[in-house]
Amino acid sequence: MSPSVPLQEMIRAIRSARTQCEERGVIQRECAAIRAQFRQADNGGRSHNLAKLLYVHMLGYPAHFGQMECVRMIASPRYSEKRVGYLGAMMLLDEKQDASLLITNSIKNDLSHSNQYVQSLALCTLACMGSAEMCRDLAPEIDRLLRASNSYIKKKAALCAVHIVRKVHDLGELFAPAARSLLAEKNHGVLHGAVVLIIELCERNPETLERFRKTVPDLVQIMKGLVLSGYSPEHDVAGISDPFLQVRILRLLRILGHNNEGASDAMNDLLAQVATNTDSTKTVGNAVLYETVLTVLDIKSESGLRVLAVNILGRFLLNNDRNIRYIAMTSLQKIVGTDHNAVQRHRGTIVDCLKDQDASVKRRALELSLALVSASNVRSMMKELLLFLSSCPAELKAHAASGIFNAAERYAPSQRWHIDTILHVLTTAGGDVRDETVPNLIQLITNASELHCYTVHKLYRALLTDISQQSLVQVACWCIGEYGDLLLRGECQETEAVQVTEDDVLDALETVLQSHMSSPTRITDNVDRIRSIVSIYGSCIDVELQQRAVEYNALFKKYDHMSLFPPPVCGFPQVCDLLDLLGGSEETLQPSPAVGAPAPGLLINTASTAGGDLLDLLGVLEPAPLAPGVTLRHTHTHTHTHTHTHTHTHTPQSDTGLTVTLTASNSTDSDISSFTLQAAVPKLYLSLAGPFLAASHYIKSFLLQVNLKMRVRISYTSQGSAFQDTVQIDSFPGLDAAGQ
Amino acid sequence: MIKAILIFNNHGKPRLIRFYQYFAEDMQQQIIRETFHLVSKRDDNVCNFLEGGSLIGGSDYKLIYRHYATLYFVFCVDSSESELGILDLIQVFVETLDKCFENVCELDLIFHMDKVHYILQEVVMGGMVLETNMNEIVAQVEVQNRMEKSESHMERMLLRRHLEPLSPHSHELG
Numbered sequence: 001m002s003p004s005v006p007l008q009e010m011i012r013a014i015r016s017a018r019t020q021c022e023e024r025g026v027i028q029r030e031c032a033a034i035r036a037q038f039r040q041a042d043n044g045g046r047s048h049n050l051a052k053l054l055y056v057h058m059l060g061y062p063a064h065f066g067q068m069e070c071v072r073m074i075a076s077p078r079y080s081e082k083r084v085g086y087l088g089a090m091m092l093l094d095e096k097q098d099a100s101l102l103i104t105n106s107i108k109n110d111l112s113h114s115n116q117y118v119q120s121l122a123l124c125t126l127a128c129m130g131s132a133e134m135c136r137d138l139a140p141e142i143d144r145l146l147r148a149s150n151s152y153i154k155k156k157a158a159l160c161a162v163h164i165v166r167k168v169h170d171l172g173e174l175f176a177p178a179a180r181s182l183l184a185e186k187n188h189g190v191l192h193g194a195v196v197l198i199i200e201l202c203e204r205n206p207e208t209l210e211r212f213r214k215t216v217p218d219l220v221q222i223m224k225g226l227v228l229s230g231y232s233p234e235h236d237v238a239g240i241s242d243p244f245l246q247v248r249i250l251r252l253l254r255i256l257g258h259n260n261e262g263a264s265d266a267m268n269d270l271l272a273q274v275a276t277n278t279d280s281t282k283t284v285g286n287a288v289l290y291e292t293v294l295t296v297l298d299i300k301s302e303s304g305l306r307v308l309a310v311n312i313l314g315r316f317l318l319n320n321d322r323n324i325r326y327i328a329m330t331s332l333q334k335i336v337g338t339d340h341n342a343v344q345r346h347r348g349t350i351v352d353c354l355k356d357q358d359a360s361v362k363r364r365a366l367e368l369s370l371a372l373v374s375a376s377n378v379r380s381m382m383k384e385l386l387l388f389l390s391s392c393p394a395e396l397k398a399h400a401a402s403g404i405f406n407a408a409e410r411y412a413p414s415q416r417w418h419i420d421t422i423l424h425v426l427t428t429a430g431g432d433v434r435d436e437t438v439p440n441l442i443q444l445i446t447n448a449s450e451l452h453c454y455t456v457h458k459l460y461r462a463l464l465t466d467i468s469q470q471s472l473v474q475v476a477c478w479c480i481g482e483y484g485d486l487l488l489r490g491e492c493q494e495t496e497a498v499q500v501t502e503d504d505v506l507d508a509l510e511t512v513l514q515s516h517m518s519s520p521t522r523i524t525d526n527v528d529r530i531r532s533i534v535s536i537y538g539s540c541i542d543v544e545l546q547q548r549a550v551e552y553n554a555l556f557k558k559y560d561h562m563s564l565f566p567p568p569v570c571g572f573p574q575v576c577d578l579l580d581l582l583g584g585s586e587e588t589l590q591p592s593p594a595v596g597a598p599a600p601g602l603l604i605n606t607a608s609t610a611g612g613d614l615l616d617l618l619g620v621l622e623p624a625p626l627a628p629g630v631t632l633r634h635t636h637t638h639t640h641t642h643t644h645t646h647t648h649t650h651t652p653q654s655d656t657g658l659t660v661t662l663t664a665s666n667s668t669d670s671d672i673s674s675f676t677l678q679a680a681v682p683k684l685y686l687s688l689a690g691p692f693l694a695a696s697h698y699i700k701s702f703l704l705q706v707n708l709k710m711r712v713r714i715s716y717t718s719q720g721s722a723f724q725d726t727v728q729i730d731s732f733p734g735l736d737a738a739g740q
Numbered sequence: 741m742i743k744a745i746l747i748f749n750n751h752g753k754p755r756l757i758r759f760y761q762y763f764a765e766d767m768q769q770q771i772i773r774e775t776f777h778l779v780s781k782r783d784d785n786v787c788n789f790l791e792g793g794s795l796i797g798g799s800d801y802k803l804i805y806r807h808y809a810t811l812y813f814v815f816c817v818d819s820s821e822s823e824l825g826i827l828d829l830i831q832v833f834v835e836t837l838d839k840c841f842e843n844v845c846e847l848d849l850i851f852h853m854d855k856v857h858y859i860l861q862e863v864v865m866g867g868m869v870l871e872t873n874m875n876e877i878v879a880q881v882e883v884q885n886r887m888e889k890s891e892s893h894m895e896r897m898l899l900r901r902h903l904e905p906l907s908p909h910s911h912e913l914g
Contacts, residue, residue: 083884
């Protein structure tokens with residue numbers, strides 16, 4: 001092979017550079033020289049310069065200044081220059097660049113050049129980067145070449161036609177007749193090109209597909225010739241005659257036989273023959289077998305043939321060659337929907353592939369295993385999948401986790417199993433589960449009411465072991481918040497009893513809080529819940545716990561103004577949590593109190609309950625008498641046409657209570673049904689107030705600045721539609737400052 | 741369809757790159773780097789198929805590669821190509837290179853980059869498989885090389901004739 005000496009010299013110079021910087025220097029110098037050479041007139045060495053430029057381009061250096069040189073070279077009469085010019089055009093140009101338009105004429109001329117190798121250069125370039133206009137312009141010429149030229153040109157013209165059809169779909173019609181007649185050729189290269197072209201035409205146009213169905217007998221004949229012809233040294237590859245052509249024809253047969261009984265019948269025998277006669281000990285044999293299997297499974301084949309095909313895939317699964325195992329699983333994936341039972345028979349082998357070293361094989365095995373989970377095998381499959389999850393590569397973890405969740409949801413044999421499975425996933429791959437998993441899980445746990453005790457115990461234990469998995473922490477904290485009382489009770493039927501004290505719980509939550517307060521992610525849900533738990537203990541008898549609770553609340557206050565909560569309306573930030581506790585913004589209408597006096601501070605005591613019930617009603621300690629019978633009237637007007645009125649009356653019943661009465665009247669014509677009332681007050685406020693009265697002067701005066709707020713939600717049904725209304729009462733007139 | 745053919749060595753240095761779909765130059769280099777990164781992580785006894793990187797394709801594309809001593813041959817293909825078929829094609833291409841260069845090694849690819857492209861052009865055209873018969877490919881490549889050689893030979897001859905002094909009695913000098 002005659003070398004291009006100037007090119008080689010440059011390559012040597014580049015390679016001798018010891019550093020990246022040095023290399024850049026060499027290349028810059030070379031490019032400058034090339035540029036200078038391009039500007040000069042023809043000096044006989046032009047092809048070398050462009051070759052150098054292409055080398056430099058491969059290394060990643062800019063080479064756009066060579067585009068015009070490519071155009072010039074293509075127009076040259078010299079074959080060597082045309083050759084490198086066309087190569088340069090294919091590497092440096094694309095149809096979007098202006099320079100590419102300039103070569104259209106050269107291509108046109110070269111397509112009818114007397115030298116077939118010049119013709120082939122033009123065909124090659126057109127097939128690589130021909131624009132739609134070029135294609136339209138030159139299509140008739142390509143069609144001519146398809147019919148009347150030698151095999152070398154015909155096969156190139158066929159692939160060029162494929163490119164043209166991709167660019168300009170309508171031109172498919174033009175090439176169909178020529179493609180049809182090419183099937184009679186003997187040359188395998190031409191046959192191959194013809195089949196590729198026909199595949200393209202059939203995929204683009206269903207009518208063309210119909211017409212080409214008539215060629216099935218011809219294709220079958222060709223295949224038979226290849227399979228049964230005996231040894232042909234010209235085409236032989238490891239004992240199989242032109243496996244590439246066989247594979248290509250099989251693919252075309254698949255397209256023609258798909259969804260068509262007649263065509264499928266015509267090829268049935270052939271496919272059976274190929275499936276049984278092809279030697280599967282060599283890779284080329286397996287390529288043909290594989291394509292046969294895919295074709296059998298995609299057309300309307302006889303059931304016997306289908307079974308044969310799936311069995312071949314089963315054999316592939318046991319092959320030592322990983323490539324074969326991989327592609328077997330790819331095809332089983334495609335048919336797992338339609339031939340589910342057949343694939344189930346190979347479940348054992350597939351599950352074994354989960355343990356394969358190869359990441360690609362693992363990925364395929366995971367997909368298939370998830371598809372094979374059914375009600376009957378869910379326990380054993382899930383065991384394998386969970387085992388897989390603990391050791392699978394990082395890039396598959398999220399997919400595996402969500403796949404396991406879906407499968408668990410569909411086929412869980414029992415709720416407890418379901419929760420166990422979810423917990424297992426959270427502990428192994430909690431960091432990789434998708435965001436929506438957490439609310440879904442919370443929903444699931446809520447619904448499994450008889451398992452609350454069991455769940456909270458398990459989550460608590462999981463939390464103790466590991467707080468790094470974010471979703472696990474979220475669910476665990478929520479659960480402890482909701483069912484913390486069950487945890488403290490200690491006994492649990494479904495799992496071993498563990499003595500959990502409030503201290504332990506607080507310890508665990510403290511660890512979580514500390515790790516999360518320092519981290520940038522704010523899990524505001526948890527903090528709310530934790531606050532509500534902490535507030536419980538605030539009114540607890542145990543002084544130690546009370547103190548801890550106060551400290552936490554102070555901490556919360558400190559961190560609160562760093563959070564995303566809306567700015568506090570009053571001086572006591574926790575009161576604003578009320579807005580969140582009832583779930584944010586509905587139609588909040590500002591109440592207009594008919595009577596109002598600035599609300600004084602209020603001392604309130606309450607017997608707070610353990611558990612997270614948001615809807616405690618007020619119990620009020622009122623050392624001073626209230627002005628009796630003060631009425632607040634709130635009017636609510638909805639966007640619809642009816643109104644109703646709520647009236648709140650405050651009547652001091654006793655020294656230890658404030659009763660708030662709500663009167664609702666319906667001034668519309670239609671009935672109102674399903675009327676419910678919910679009222680909420682800020683618990684922390686309540687809890688702090690009680691036993692701390694005696695504590696310190698600071699706390700006492702702090703409390704005096706607080707307003708009592710209440711949020712009331714009313715929902716009802718009227719005229720078939722549901723309505724909901726929320727009112728926030730910021731002041732209770734008649735209550736004066738200092739509790740007087 | 742074959743979207744790209746990349747040959748690079750064990751350190752990721754490109755030895756031949758051919759894209760059958762247009763990518764800007766910096767994108768091409770990024771793809772090479774990403775492909776090298778994906779392929780070099782693989783053990784030698786794992787399968788030769790990789791789901792493609794995010795840059796070059798989408799879910800429809802696969803990387804099919806073979807590792808020969810110091811070189812990786814990577815074909816990026818879509819689902820219209822048979823995976824095993826492409827593996828065999830890589831083998832055909834390498835055997836063809838071996839025939840054309842006589843026991844081909846990495847240096848041959850480095851110093852004869854243009855020749856390698858011309859050989860590849862006889863195997864794959866416009867992202868489609870053109871010819872798989874090794875003898876046919878080698879024969880065609882040799883004809884074209886001879887053409888180039890004879891063209892340059894003729895030109896040298898013509899040039900010499902121009903430059904030679906016209907001396908009718910030169911052969912009589914004694």
